[in-house]
Amino acid sequence: MEKTFVILKPGTVQRGLIGEIINRFEKKGLQLVGMKMVQLTPGILTEHYSHLSSKPFFPSILASMMAAPVILCCWKGADAVAVVRTLCGVTNSREANPGTIRGDFGMSIQENVVHASDSPEAAETEIKRFFNAQELYDYESATVHFTYAPNELKD
Numbered sequence: 001m002e003k004t005f006v007i008l009k010p011g012t013v014q015r016g017l018i019g020e021i022i023n024r025f026e027k028k029g030l031q032l033v034g035m036k037m038v039q040l041t042p043g044i045l046t047e048h049y050s051h052l053s054s055k056p057f058f059p060s061i062l063a064s065m066m067a068a069p070v071i072l073c074c075w076k077g078a079d080a081v082a083v084v085r086t087l088c089g090v091t092n093s094r095e096a097n098p099g100t101i102r103g104d105f106g107m108s109i110q111e112n113v114v115h116a117s118d119s120p121e122a123a124e125t126e127i128k129r130f131f132n133a134q135e136l137y138d139y140e141s142a143t144v145h146f147t148y149a150p151n152e153l154k155d
């Protein structure tokens with residue numbers, strides 16, 4: 001099954017929203033297979049946000065992502081990347097639909113509560129970038145047969 005990578009951003013930690021956000025992914029039926037709290041550094045963030053390095057707001061994103069520790073998570077499930085992106089909503093929290101994480105908990109483009117991988121390829125790269133193999137757990141979900149039909153469990 002597919003894995004995806006999520007960061008609960010510094011603002012989420014500071015605002016006491018960690019539980020609320022984790023709860024949404026859990027209730028949806030995603031399986032948590034890795035989680036840790038870290039202080040991000042310029043090196044790893046420059047790699048992670050390399051697609052934005054020419055943008056005028058790049059220094060501001062880096063500062064924002066280092067303003068407090070973050071929570072890194074790896075979630076597993078069928079089509080996990082797309083499912084998590086849908087749960088998060090669009091980048092600009094003010095435009096994100098109600099019911100999405102950004103729509104319900106944000107007012108900002110930059111301070112938009114979460115990062116989530118935007119493709120299966122990006123997820124693979126990001127999971128490797130932020131976790132080592134011993135920090136990811138391959139365990140059987142006790143509820144998997146109540147979460148999926150048999151034909152959804154093929155891969």
Ligand code: ADP
Binds near residue numbers: 052057061090115
């Ligand atoms: P997403 O996080 O939705 O995949 P991007 O990869 O385009 O979006 O941007 C990465 C992060 O950079 C966003 O989550 C947001 O925190 C920040 N960002 C994007 N666009 C802007 C902008 N115009 N102004 C300020 N910050 C931005």
